[in-house]
Amino acid sequence: MKEFRLIDDVMPDVLPPDPGTVAEARARMRRVRRGRPHAWAGVLVAAAATVAVIGAVTLTPKLGDVPGPPRAAGPIAGDSVAIPLDRASAVPGDVRTDTEHSPPQRLIAAGSLAVSAYSIQHWETVSGDLKELRRTWYLYNPGTGAYEETAWQWLDVAPGLRLAAVLEGDLPSKRLGILDMSTRKVLTWIELGHPAAGLAWSPDGRRILATSYGEHPDRVELVAGDENQMKRFPSTRTGFSIVDVATRQTRFTALGPLTHLGGADGGPTNMNARQDLEWNLDGSLIWGPTDSHPDRVFYDLHGQPHAxxxxxxxxxxxxxxVSPDGTRVITGRPLRVEERTSGKTVGRPRVLQLLAWADDDQLIGVGCAGECAYEHRNGLVLVSADGKKSTQLSGFRENDKVGRWEWLLTRR
Structure with missing residues (x-):
């Protein structure tokens, strides 16, 4: 077990960490209130989900469906495919660590959460000074207990860690696959009328939210060929599709991006090209990220603004x-845990960032070892709400460099 020390004013991960972008991020940080991240970083963690057991449904693939990239998918199995959506409850006290490897090789999990996958980023030249940020995904295999490389450029894992949604080929993609994480076979393909570059499973595991773009959302252009100066493009988000997993039916809704100007009313802003939409906690609404305050804007399932x-x-x-039992809440900077009714401080966990509740008494966070002289060398930790106990879950990563691994947390 290692000691983890709190850094109140730590810079979050930003896309992507070249010197020019980091300088821009730090400048923008100074323009917002002290200690608050300026933008959404990397791959957002999986949505909080209910623990109800849901029965299996049957999908009927269309004739002519074919498998995707050979490293990631096998043939469609027959005319109908049973898709298991049931979830097993997490065993209390079950903590899985892999501190010897970074990125991890074995499952990392605690309480109701697990690292279902992780990605490693790199720049790829498209033409001339035009570059795209590409991701190599490593997906958990429940059969082997290990993370295995895939050929998909984007994926998300369903609650329960049995199914993954994947996008075929280059982004944005017109085909979404449902992947069995144990067999590594695509159980069915679903055609998207509007190409997507982001995916999010609903909390109940029955729907998928696919965010559509006109162009690859992680594309930049070098300024005069200088690797340290990159011009980012405006977001080309066009809308979203809601995919019903059981029926394979999709419904597209147009919804443009936020801009750095915040619209005519001077509302929330977002200067990032990737503006993936996400489900709210119960799956009744969706929301989009901002780089201002408030940190998100809500919409109904038809794309209309919602309170x-x-x-x-x-x-x-x-x-x-809020903790699963509803009694405590993560709040403030410096980070702390409070009682919801009284506002009394329960503890100040010694971490850089708190990510999510693992159970009623423990949280998963980001921490760094020893005196933490270099906050960018960090990893996942499990901490008690009172801040008195911490357990290292993963090895450390250098998160101010391209090539770092980015975890995806999913309810198991």
Whole structure:
């Protein structure tokens, strides 16, 4: 077990960490209130989900469906495919660590949460000074207990860690696959009328939210060929599709991006090209990220603006800030845990960032070892709500460099 020390004013991960972008991020940080992240970073963690057991449904693939990339998919198995959507409850006290490897090789999990996958980023030249940020995904295999490389450029894992949604080929993609994580076979393909580059499973595991773009959302252009100066393009988000997994029916809704100007009313802004949409905590609404305050804007399932629901989130995250039993809440900077009714401080966990509640008494966070002289060398930790106990879950990563691994947390 290692000691983890709190850094109140730590810079979050930003896309992507070249010197020019980091300088821009730090400048923008100074323009917002002290200690609050300026933008959504990397891959958002999986949505908080219910623990109800849901029965299996049957999908009927269309004739002519074919498998995707050979490293990631096998043939469609027959004319009908049973898709298991049931979930096993997490065993209390079950903590899985892999501190010897970074990125991890074995399952990392605690309480109701697990690292279902992780990605490693790299720049790829498209033409001339035009580059795209590509991701190599490593997906958990329940059969082997290990993370295995895939050929997909984007994926998300369903609650329960049995199914993954994947996008075929280059982004944005017109085909979404449902992948059996144990067999590594695509159980069915679903055609998207509007190409997507982001995916999010609903909390109940029955629907998928696919965010559509006109162009690859992680594309930049070098300024005069200088690797340290990159011009980012405006977001080309066009809308979203809601996919019913059981029926394979999709419904597209147009919804343009936020801009750095915040619209005519000077509302929330977002200067990032990737503006993936996410489900709210109960799956009745969706929301889009901002790089301002408030940190998200809500919409109904038809893309109409919606009032903010009475939900409390971990800031700049899709996870609930409230403990599963409803008694405590993550709040403030410096980070602390409070009783919801009295506001009394329960503890100040010694971490850089709190990500999500693992159970009623423990949280998963980001921490760094020893005196933490270099906050960018960090990893996943499990901490008690009172801040008195911490357990290292993963090895450390250098998160100010391209090539670092980015975890995906999913309810198991």
């Amino acid at each position: 903010t629901p009475p939900e409390t989130y971990v800031e700049y995250s899709k996870e609930s800030a």
